[in-house]
Amino acid sequence: MSSFLILLLVCRFLTSTRGFIIPNQRHGRQRDIDIGKRGNQAYFNPDSYILSSDFEITNVPVCSHLLPRSCGTHQADCGIFCLGVNRFRGRGNTGLILSKESLTHTPLRRFSLNYGTIWQIRLTCDNAYTFSTTNANPDGYTRRIYTVNGQFPGPLIEVNQGDTLVVHVQNNLGTPQAIHWHGLTQNGTSYMDGVPGMTQCPIPPGGSFTYEFPVTNQGGTYWWHSHYSNDLQEGIYGPLIVHDTQEPLKRGQDYDEDRIVLVGDWWHDRAEVIVNGLISSAGYRGTVASPEPDTILINGIGEANCSSVLYPSGASCDPPARPEIPLPTDKRVRLRFINTASHSHLRVSIDDHELEVVEADSTAVWGPTIHELPISEAQRYSVIIDTNKGKAGDKFWLRVNQATACQATASPQWALGVITYSDEQGQAGTGGNNGTWPNTKSWPDLGGSDQPCRDLDEDYSLYPRIAKDAYEKTIFTHSFSSQFGVWTLFNGQQLTGFAVNNVSSQNIINDPILEIVEREGTFDRPYVSTVMVWEDGYMDTVINNLDPIDHPFHIHGNDFQVVKRGAGNVTAEQVKGMNIRVSNPLRRDTLWIPGLSYAVLRIRTDNPGVWTLHCHIGWHLAQGKLGALIVRPQDIQNNAARPSSWSNLCAGQDRNAIGPNKRTVVSPLFPFWSFESLNHIKHQMLRRTGYVD
Numbered sequence: 044m045s046s047f048l049i050l051l052l053v054c055r056f057l058t059s060t061r062g063f064i065i066p067n068q069r070h071g072r073q074r075d076i077d078i079g080k081r082g083n084q085a086y087f088n089p090d091s092y093i094l095s096s097d098f099e100i101t102n103v104p105v106c107s108h109l110l111p112r113s114c115g116t117h118q119a120d121c122g123i124f125c126l127g128v129n130r131f132r133g134r135g136n137t138g139l140i141l142s143k144e145s146l147t148h149t150p151l152r153r154f155s156l157n158y159g160t161i162w163q164i165r166l167t168c169d170n171a172y173t174f175s176t177t178n179a180n181p182d183g184y185t186r187r188i189y190t191v192n193g194q195f196p197g198p199l200i201e202v203n204q205g206d207t208l209v210v211h212v213q214n215n216l217g218t219p220q221a222i223h224w225h226g227l228t229q230n231g232t233s234y235m236d237g238v239p240g241m242t243q244c245p246i247p248p249g250g251s252f253t254y255e256f257p258v259t260n261q262g263g264t265y266w267w268h269s270h271y272s273n274d275l276q277e278g279i280y281g282p283l284i285v286h287d288t289q290e291p292l293k294r295g296q297d298y299d300e301d302r303i304v305l306v307g308d309w310w311h312d313r314a315e316v317i318v319n320g321l322i323s324s325a326g327y328r329g330t331v332a333s334p335e336p337d338t339i340l341i342n343g344i345g346e347a348n349c350s351s352v353l354y355p356s357g358a359s360c361d362p363p364a365r366p367e368i369p370l371p372t373d374k375r376v377r378l379r380f381i382n383t384a385s386h387s388h389l390r391v392s393i394d395d396h397e398l399e400v401v402e403a404d405s406t407a408v409w410g411p412t413i414h415e416l417p418i419s420e421a422q423r424y425s426v427i428i429d430t431n432k433g434k435a436g437d438k439f440w441l442r443v444n445q446a447t448a449c450q451a452t453a454s455p456q457w458a459l460g461v462i463t464y465s466d467e468q469g470q471a472g473t474g475g476n477n478g479t480w481p482n483t484k485s486w487p488d489l490g491g492s493d494q495p496c497r498d499l500d501e502d503y504s505l506y507p508r509i510a511k512d513a514y515e516k517t518i519f520t521h522s523f524s525s526q527f528g529v530w531t532l533f534n535g536q537q538l539t540g541f542a543v544n545n546v547s548s549q550n551i552i553n554d555p556i557l558e559i560v561e562r563e564g565t566f567d568r569p570y571v572s573t574v575m576v577w578e579d580g581y582m583d584t585v586i587n588n589l590d591p592i593d594h595p596f597h598i599h600g601n602d603f604q605v606v607k608r609g610a611g612n613v614t615a616e617q618v619k620g621m622n623i624r625v626s627n628p629l630r631r632d633t634l635w636i637p638g639l640s641y642a643v644l645r646i647r648t649d650n651p652g653v654w655t656l657h658c659h660i661g662w663h664l665a666q667g668k669l670g671a672l673i674v675r676p677q678d679i680q681n682n683a684a685r686p687s688s689w690s691n692l693c694a695g696q697d698r699n700a701i702g703p704n705k706r707t708v709v710s711p712l713f714p715f716w717s718f719e720s721l722n723h724i725k726h727q728m729l730r731r732t733g734y735v736d
Contacts, residue, residue, distance in 0.1 A: 176216070182338040182345030183362030184311050189216075189278035196305050196343045196383070197267075197281030204262050204287040210254040212246055218315070219245030219552060219702060222254065223270040224283065225421060226263075226405050226632050228601055232256040233652025234557060234685045236599055238270045239702065240550040241655050241671060242557045244692035245271055252688060262287025263405030264303075264379045264423040271552075272703050273661035276314040276385045278343075284379070291407045291508040292377070298427050299374040306391060306418070306443045307383035308336035308456065309345055314385075318665045318703055324538060331539045333386050333662035339443050339458035341366045346458065365480075367461040368441065370430050377401070379425045382418045385661035388446045388496045388593070388635070391416040393462055394439045394483035398426035403500065404602070404631035407508040410499070414488040417446070417499055419595040419635040421659035424499070435466040438481040446489075449496030449593040449637070496593055498635035500605065503624060510627040513606050514645055518580035520615040523572070523656060523670050525596075526589035530667070533569040540666035541658070544572040547667030550703075553696040557653045560676045561683040572670040576648050579675065584644045584656070587612035591638040594663065598644070600654030600674065604628040607643035608636075618643055633659060651678035665703065 179188045179195065191197030202208060214220050223237035235256040239245035246252045268280035282303045294301065310317060317334060320327025327334060338345035349360035370376050379402070382389055392398070392415040400410030402425030418424055432439070441460035447453065461481060489497075499505060522544075529539050530547040540547050549570040556573070560566050566573055576582060584603070586596055589612060606623040613621075623643065636642050657669040673679075 180359065180361060180363065181340060181343055182309055182347040183349055183360045184337070184347045185359040185361075186311060187313060189274070191278070191281060195278045197279065199281060199303065200267065200283045202258050202283075202285055204258060204260070204285055207255065207257050211251070212254070213251040214246040214248055217248050218274065219247055219271050220274065220279070221245045221270050222267055222279075223599075224254075224256075224265065224267050225597070226265040226423075226602075227256075227258065227261060227283075227285075228650060229256060229599075229652065230259060230650045233600065233650070233654070233679075234689050236652070236654075238599070238655050239552040240555055241653050243555055243689060244553045244696060245702070246692065247696065250692065252692060253686070255686075258285055261285055261405060262290045263402060263407070264381065264425060265405060266381050266383065266421075266423070268383070272318050273314045273385055273665050275383070276310070276661055280383050282379070282381055285405070289509075292401055292425075294377075297375070297401070298377040300371065301377050301379065302368060302370070303379045303381065304368070304391075304441075304460075305340075305342050305381050305383050306389050306458070307340050308385060308387040308445070309338045309340050310334065310385075311337045311347075314661070317662065321662055321666055322538070322540070322703060326539075331666070333660065335454055336384075336387055336445070336456055339387065339389070339445055339456045341441065341443055341458045341460040342368075344458075344460075365459050365461055367463055369463045369465040371467065372430050372433070372435055372464045374430050375427050376430055377425055377427050379423065380416065380418055381423045382420055384420045386420070387456070388417065388419045388449050388595075390442075390444045390446055390487070390489055391418060392442045392485065392487055393428060394442070394481065394485060395432045396428045396430075396439065396462075398428060400499065400505065401425050401427055403505050403629060404633060406602070406630045408505040408629070409508060410505045414486050417489060417497060419496075419498065419593075419633070419659075420661075421595055421597055421633045422631075422635070430464060433464055435464050437464045438462065439483045440481045440485070442485055444487075446494075446496045448494060496635070496637070498637075500629045500631075501608065501635075501637075503629070505629045506627055507630055511604075511630070513604055513623060513625045513628055514581035514647065516581065517583050517645065518578045518648070519576055519582040520585065520618055521574045521582070522585035522587060522613075522615050522618075523574075524587040524589055524612065525594065525658065525668055541663050541668035542572075543656075543668060543670035546570070546572040546670075548572070548669040549667070549701055551699065552702040553693055553700050554698045555653075555693075556671060556673070557679065558690075558693070560653060560673060560679045564680045565676055566673055573673050574670070575676060576672060576674045577677070579649055580647075582646055582648055583615075583618055584646055584672070585613060585615060585618055585641060586634075586636055586644065586656075587641045588636045588638060593635060593637045594668070595633055595635050595659045596642075596656065597633040597659045598646070598654060598656045598672070600650050600652050600672070601646050602630045602632045603634075603644035603646045604630055605634060605642060606645045608640065610640050612639075612641050613643075646672075648674050651675040651682070653679075 176187055176189055178185055179190070180186070181188065181195065188195055200208070210222065212220070212222065219239060221237045221239045221243060229236045234242055235254050236242040237254065262285045265283040265285060266280060267283050268275035282305065284303070292298070317327050321331055321333070338347050344363055344366045346362045346365065347360060349362065380391055397412050397414065398416050399412045400408065400416070402408060402423070403410070404423050416424055416426060439462045441462050443458045443460070445456045447455045525541065525543050527541055529537055530542050530545070531537050532547060532549060538547070546569070551570060556566055556571070559568070565575065583606070584598070588594055606625075606628050607618070607621060621643070634642055634644070651674050654672045654674060655669060656672060657664050
């Protein structure tokens with residue numbers, strides 16, 4: 044079985060992640076671990092991610108690069124934790140679970156997270172992770188998935204601001220790979236941003252690479268994921284938390300405990316099959332429209348309709364138990380929601396519990412208290428709930444519903460999780476509704492799934508707790524206009540898909556734009572739309588969404604201030620005369636832009652690099668919905684310091700390779716539905732979004 048080895052060096056409490064657990068996990072003492080063949084079945088641990096509440100580290104760390112085979116009393120220099128093993132039995136076999144209770148270390152100095160003093164230490168240490176493939180059934184339907192340390196989704200990375208993150212990657216998968224650190228700005232280290240064809244050559248099958256960068260001037264909720272094709276959909280992703288002494292939300296003051304909840308979507312066909320269809324002339328199952336997901340997942344677990352006629356005859360389908368998240372009673376609990384979906388705007392609610400919004404992406408905010416949280420692809424929101432609605436043992440539904448009106452999908456999917464109250468010892472107790480499932484009722488406040496989708500800040504209701512007014516003077520205004528259509532590629536082919544500024548991006552993966560700019564001092568190629576920014580200051584980026592469907596846009600390399608929204612589209616010149624939101628506008632890195640509307644984003648240009656701007660619907664990105672900001676190319680050229688291993692990734696590779704390559708082929712899949720023409724596709728989009736009858 045192929046595998047993808049990754050070693051993450053980060054001196055932070057390594058908390059347990061909950062999801063699939065693969066049997067026969069092996070830990071060796073060598074820096075490069077021999078993976079060996081994996082078992083062919085995955086098992087479930089339905090708990091949530093749990094952030095550490097306290098831990099111990101050394102005063103002057105001396106980092107060990109070896110993962111200990113067993114836990115002794117003095118084996119953990121600089122707070123590296125020995126990995127104990129709990130056995131989890133399920134479906135007749137044994138898997139491994141790394142739990143909080145199974146992690147031990149040598150206490151040298153104790154800190155409390157409650158008041159932020161812990162975050163004064165600056166460390167670089169290592170632990171080992173393994174990426175691999177296996178057969179598993181996240182929603183009951185068995186297929187091949189990617190796992191990390193035998194887990195699906197991948198592990199939590201938890202660091203302090205000022206730490207250095209070092210990641211060793213050995214790629215034993217059959218496809219190129221690269222890891223993007225979503226929301227981290229990579230100030231001064233743009234070559235570590237992890238985007239093939241933009242900031243690096245990908246790690247080839249059988250190759251290796253080390254990511255190393257300081258985490259500076261940031262704090263909050265982030266995530267990491269593959270940025271090749273749409274492989275994050277297969278399981279190469281996980282949460283990333285950066286702690287900051289200056290973060291206005293203090294554990295022990297504003298809230299008592301943390302949980303991370305990953306919500307996303309899932310397909311029974313592999314991402315590779317879907318992408319290869321979408322970027323071909325034949326389409327995926329007869330269409331170039333992005334497919335609707337088969338299920339919605341909560342922390343990697345969903346519930347397929349196994350009786351559906353869509354399942355192949357004889358296919359294995361056995362839904363797992365719904366995920367259960369234990370929370371202590373009478374506490375204020377911070378839930379950090381991360382939408383990892385490839386094509387789903389989601390609405391999250393917990394029966395009987397109000398959600399106080401306190402973070403948008405990585406920005407601590409003053410936000411509304413609501414029943415239902417809208418969250419688009421790649422966005423992160425933290426909410427605080429009060430667990431005072433019952434006693435230990437009481438259960439409440441966690442509901443995650445797909446909103447369909449905004450993205451031209453016809454069949455809404457959903458997922459259910461269980462919030463279970465526990466006592467101080469973590470026991471469920473005997474609450475009033477301690478049955479198999481909750482008996483609570485939903486209380487949505489966003490309407491049905493067919494109602495228009497809205498970003499939570501569409502009415503400017505989120506205010507950063509650390510106030511910063513809009514940057515006053517801009518040096519530059521430009522626009523990216525995005526739309527669906529038939530495009531002529533740089534090689535003369537015509538294909539239907541998405542484009543930015545009339546260019547449907549082609550990814551020349553082994554000739555990264557960053558290297559071209561370092562070599563030539565500029566960039567002028569026909570296969571991707573770019574904007575050159577030469578000065579240090581502030582600029583306005585206008586994104587015009589010319590499609591009738593909504594799109595989430597993400598910008599690498601910096602967060603932005605949302606200073607204007609509106610219907611229709613505008614030019615750069617028109618923006619200069621507009622009234623903008625000056626007083627403390629929201630800062631974030633991923634924005635939901637409704638169909639046939641625009642947004643104006645104000646960005647600081649103090650970070651030289653090649654920064655991708657793209658739709659975070661994974662299928663649309665693969666179809667060409669991507670552009671790039673090239674910030675201060677003269678500084679890129681003059682300060683081209685990077686490790687030799689970065690250049691070595693490109694050595695001997697085909698510099699003209701496109702990955703994945705748009706091409707004219709016949710899809711091997713039967714037509715699931717078909718559209719006769721581009722106009723018919725557009726009409727379907729308009730009808731589903733309410734613009735036509």
